[in-house]
Amino acid sequence: MSVSIEVNHLTKSYGKKQILNEINLTIDEGQLYGLIGPSGAGKTTLVKMIVGMDLPNSGSIHVLNKKMPNIQVLKDIGYMAQSDALYSSLTGKENLTFFASLYKLTKEEMKTRISYAADLVNLKEELNKRVSDYSGGMKRRLSLAIALIQNPKILILDEPTVGIDPELKIGIWAELLRLKNKEGKTIIVTTHVMDEAERCDMIAMVRDGKILTSGTPEELKTQFHANSFDEVFLHAGRIKL
Numbered sequence: 001m002s003v004s005i006e007v008n009h010l011t012k013s014y015g016k017k018q019i020l021n022e023i024n025l026t027i028d029e030g031q032l033y034g035l036i037g038p039s040g041a042g043k044t045t046l047v048k049m050i051v052g053m054d055l056p057n058s059g060s061i062h063v064l065n066k067k068m069p070n071i072q073v074l075k076d077i078g079y080m081a082q083s084d085a086l087y088s089s090l091t092g093k094e095n096l097t098f099f100a101s102l103y104k105l106t107k108e109e110m111k112t113r114i115s116y117a118a119d120l121v122n123l124k125e126e127l128n129k130r131v132s133d134y135s136g137g138m139k140r141r142l143s144l145a146i147a148l149i150q151n152p153k154i155l156i157l158d159e160p161t162v163g164i165d166p167e168l169k170i171g172i173w174a175e176l177l178r179l180k181n182k183e184g185k186t187i188i189v190t191t192h193v194m195d196e197a198e199r200c201d202m203i204a205m206v207r208d209g210k211i212l213t214s215g216t217p218e219e220l221k222t223q224f225h226a227n228s229f230d231e232v233f234l235h236a237g238r239i240k241l
């Protein structure tokens with residue numbers, strides 16, 4: 001199996017405040033990797049640097065064997081940020097068409113991808129509404145659809161199911177697992193939701209800018225003598241850094 005994402009000795013500070021400290025991470029192709037940790041731990045900062053939106057102070061990030069940031073790799077990464085970056089005066093469909101047009105899709109591919117992505121997030125009926133009239137949850141769903149639009153090899157999803165109702169959440173997770181299992185996509189999700197963490201192949205627990213521990217959900221349960229993932233999270237939170 002080849003490595004999809006490699007992070008080595010990464011550090012990041014904003015001003016005098018150190019946000020990430022000696023992060024090392026190896027994510028294999030076709031792996032679903034969860035980053036979990038309390039609010040402010042540094043998860044978003046880490047994924048932004050993997051996408052190439054921010055620069056580390058030291059250390060390196062390679063995605064698909066290319067040192068980041070790298071403009072060529074952008075087409076291979078679908079990124080869903082925590083705050084929605086949408087054009088609110090345009091309709092959902094116009095947003096999807098705009099983002100699809102950034103990639104060299106044929107007209108036919110564009111049509112198929114827009115239909116697939118809108119269907120996945122259950123927005124087909126609302127596509128002709130302006131985004132300014134969307135609810136918060138609808139905007140999240142549109143952001144997820146945009147992350148998938150160019151059929152990227154890698155999906156990086158920052159808290160993808162926040163504000164999404166339980167039924168749709170189940171559908172989205174089923175599709176993420178299908179994309180991983182059947183299409184070999186590499187997926188990173190950040191989450192606070194423990195049952196989502198349990199569905200990942202590997203998990204890294206992030207706290208105060210460091211990776212406390214990483215492993216499969218089962219390995220982490222064994223390591224912390226825990227029956228549930230909530231317990232793992234509580235026990236890990238007590239580790240002295």
Ligand SMILES: Nc1ncnc2c1ncn2[C@@H]1O[C@H](COP(=O)(O)OP(=O)(O)OP(=O)(O)O)[C@@H](O)[C@H]1O
Pocket residue numbers: 014019037038039040041042043044045046082
């Ligand atoms: N541009 C910035 N300038 C200064 N500080 C920042 C900046 N971006 C993030 N931070 C700080 O970095 C720390 C880590 O934030 P980050 O958003 O990465 O955490 P997180 O683990 O994703 O949290 P959450 O789960 O709440 O999204 C926080 O203390 C935050 O205030």
